[in-house]
Amino acid sequence: MSSPNFIDYVKICFRSGKGGAGAVHFHREKFVNKGGPDGGDGGRGGHIILRGNAQLWTLLHLKYRKHIRAEDGQPGGGNNKTGASGKDEIIEVPLGTIARDAETGEVLLEITQDGEEKILLPGGRGGLGNQHFKSATRQTPRYAQPGEPGIEKWIILELKILADVGLVGFPNAGKSTLLSVVSAAKPEIADYPFTTLTPNLGVVPYRDFQSFVMADIPGIIEGAAEGKGLGIRFLRHIERNSLLLFLVPADSPDIVAEYRTLLKELEKYNPELLDKKRILAISKADMLDKELEAEIRQTLPTDIPSIFISSITGKNLQPLKDLIWQQLHS
Template identity: 55%
Template sequence: MKFVDQVEIKVRSGDGGRGLVSWRREKFVPKGGPAGGNGGTGGSVYVEADENLYTLLDFRYNKHHEAEDGAPGGKFNKTGADGDDVVLRVPPGTVIRNADTGAQMGEVLNDGDRLLVAEGGRGGKGNAFFKSSTNQAPRFAQPGEDGETKTIVLELKLLADVGLVGFPNAGKSTLVSSLSAATPEVADYPFTTLNPQLGMVYLNDFESFVMADLPGIIEDAHEGKGLGLRFLRHIERTSVLLFVIPITATDLAATYTKLRRELGAYEAALLHKPHMVALSKIDVLAPDERALLPDIVADDFPDDVPLVPISAVAQLGLDDLKRRLYRHVKEAKDVALP
């Protein structure tokens, strides 16, 4: 299924039903008086998070959504039926914006969260409503209020515990497929990962976390080059960042610095997220060189940044990586609690 993370759609809430001008005419009831009912309320449009969804693909091909109008008031003071609401189901982590102003209307983060995006019009009052001691026979009723028509943007930002950060061909897709049941495309060419992939990583039956394999970043991604903006948007909500840097890179420290610079240029707050560095593709080294690798490169990285040598292909260092990532995720979530 194709991953779609941003769409623009039009929504319209229902108009309120018109009030009715009617008179009570029954046998043996002289001067029955006004009996026109109120109109029903128009249906509203809501956006609701559904944990069973992970893409906005349905909205790519269905861009118009209209709620039902309220029914007009009836005779004998009967209120018209309310119009049915429309509920647009989206993946958790979806932000809703007004397309015309760019203002954020809200977001739905957890399963079942619901946001009102277009409120239905109120029904008009029938003539019975306006009866008073000074106006025994009102001959007018209100029309229903118009519904709202809006163009909105749905923007999905993935909710993951760990986000993989790296240049194309760093080994991120191979890593997430080795640690979880996710099956991202793996190949030896840039931008293999065109769409984000989520994988559940299990330490045991009671400890797990969600890992996101995101499109590879390139220099000047914060300016929209490559797939950078899509990458950076999704990484905002991750708890922990894992920089994946292959030891075959010309300069490990310079690669780390460039990746950090791109994150900071997009959103300075990303630089304060907890993070680790996975030194990938260590299977190209001899066993004795692997053991010494963290000590050899330690001086090139800040002292507080954990370095974990791994090889997803050869299954080296993955258990240690999972344990350390889980500990970081748990600590980050504990800090985030109010």
């Protein structure tokens, strides 16, 4: 999953339908001189509804829809006829989409399940017809309720991709190469920074026909939480990952310092990210001999599992999958 058409942020003005007005009407029938009130109720305005669709992975289909409106409810009629409800406007979104009030920043809802439907903006209620207002002292009410207005709001839709494992590392740490080797994903790979400009998703096959989803998040740099480099544009995708796999290349001047820098950027963005399970993988380990690997191992942090891997030679890739599976299910 990688494309220049990867859109994970849209801002749209939504308006739910207004309710139909109740009717003012009196019964008319041959031989009935003075029929009573029989004005029907107005119909409900259409809702704005978000529906999860597992076949979508981007908000591209909404990029050019700046105004979305649901239908208004129809007014009531005579003979106690209720007006038709306005048609709901159902917006299909990828799983992991959140809706946020553009003015206040408040999160209104999130969609995480395929087929899940949630009302973003409810339609206005229809007004009551004059039949509801008759009484012993007021037998011919000549008024009815108007329908409730719809709700109009600017809403931000943001996509936070859903994956079991999120790859975290500086540019050129080997994240895309690892994903291409352990899954069928084909991300762009080159020897310059920021090759990956959009998140990539890959399904990693495991033992006994099981699998887990791995996400390659575009490279983080020091200061990313303040907006440097690709900034916080993709940091939010890490929030939905169950496990964070930190990749630091074996040729890094200081492996532990690089890991601590990555950890610091995540903490500045969202301290809760540090509560996630973590694994440290030293990539490009084919460059190391046994003595140098043993020497580096002595310096690695002891509070998280660590492993030396090579996507080129396949070194320790199966043990890495075993470790990931164990962490995901512990």
